[in-house]
Amino acid sequence: MHIAVYLPPLLSLVAPLGARPLSERCEPRLATWLLTVSALVLGTASTISLGLLAITGLIRIPLLAGLGHWSTHSAQRDDPAQLSVALVAGLLLGGALLTAVRMLWRRAHTLAVAAVDAACMPARDGIVVLDDDAPDAYALPGLPGRVVVSTGMLDTLAEAEHDILLAHERAHLTAHHYAFVALAQFGAAANPLLRPLATAVTYTIERWADENAATATGDRKRVARTVGKAALAAHQLPALTRATSATLGILGRRGPLAKAGPVPRRVAALLAPPLRCHPALTITTAAVLAAATLATAEAAHDLHRLLTTVGAWR
Template sequence: MRIAVYVPLLLSLLAPLGGRPLSERCEPRLATWLLTASSLALGAASMISLGLLAVTGLIRVPQLADLGHWSSRSARGADPAQLSIALVAGLLLGGTVIAAARMLWRRTRTLASAAVDAACMPARDGLVVVEDEAPDAYALPGLPGRVVVSTGMLRTLDEPEHDILLAHERAHLSAHHYAFVALAQLGASANPLLRPLASAVTYTIERWADENAATATGDRARVARTVGKAALAAHRTPSRIRTAGAALGILGRRGPLATAGPVPRRVAALLVPPLRRHPALTTATAAVLTAATLATAEAAHDLHLLLQTVGAWR
């Protein structure tokens, strides 16, 4: 097969390099959409590329070639891809399919459990206050979702900061941020090279919620202080462990980016004017996704021609 089949795999190596610039320089809502789309599209394109390469190996096996009325001998001569590459692609494809299926199953179960928990929680205007000395706050997806806040967090923050906290958590629910996280992680499970993109999404959804809170309250500096204050309180008193991925909290401690200091970055972003859409980064992302799509289509066409050729030579 031609070079087109390898393009999505090459782009998967390069795309994570743009994750940090997108999350830091682009408006958070747009950055979340671009990062999620990139993770999902490149993950799917990578799986298709591996599948196409694996097929070139399968048609070289006489017993399998006979099922499609192809000539295995002709396939060995007509396809430039080496058999070892096809075999490796097949093994990698099997692993990615299993990983993606497991991730999808776990995420589905987690969200279903969260929805059941939310439905069982008595709430007032969607707010649930739990008796817990550990400062904690998170959004629990459901129909409807719930904002869960501990009494320890309420005592840590003052009244205006309560409004900021609620605006932040309600932004998570109204914008369905859990769906962005799930889709980005699905793409990363299909292609582990894309994990930096999925991690960046866990940061940009927090930035998105921060900006919504700043817009709702009209005080960016106070939102920055609230984020920092909540993070410091939680650091001193670790909150109880919740089901992984079930909640999206104001503290932004739900992903690998925590080791890179997401809270200081969020506070710094709130102390400057809001970011605007970045045309250059948007264009570059669109170009990458377009190239991956076109290359995948071209590779599929190459395989179609190959199958026609080995079928005609039978």
């Protein structure tokens, strides 16, 4: 437990450095899976590590030690973690659990509302056309989901580009991209150090949908042009409209960050040959996740041995 318990938080410090290479160099579907699993595993492992450290502080409290039949004297002598470290870990653990539960509740509520809205929307072939001059398009999760597009967006794009728009949005629904975003954000809620991974997932799902549209239409340049036109049209939306509309749209991440980089990067990726699986990045990511998992298991085993020892000395 001397080293193993600290390894997951340390890996969470360096893991975000791989978010940009994964999102830019790896095939989008694989990148999305790797980033999402990384956020979940590292978020869970670091939270468990905080819990293990917090427990080492709890067993030094006489009242709690009496309930577990542990010797506080033996705990102070044999516990490798300082009491101050255990107290800080306990505070961080409380904050992590509170943030994660709050995020989970809000996400569940949002998805439930989206499902109800989708079920109530009259649709033709799963498509809902809103009579709105503001150009907008997004996928609304539900059972079944809906592709929502405004008349303003349809008027902005040429008729030959409508199939690209629909292919992009349908890709979000069929691949359940909202679930990847939710899971990555859940891991980042438990460990704020992992927020770059969750941010990268919101980009890679757009790239995933772009590639699906390119495959469906067979014309990468036309998809790139459509993505660019939709992004330019989105700048005309009022700020409130951009903030309240759904995130799974052809416009990608909305707001200031959308202007600063993601859309041009998507267009550039579509104008380049399709990305392949990147073995080195995949193996490195798998190694990091394996190390975090094994370290957490080792730390839990060490805590079990510590509790057995302090119990035997009572």
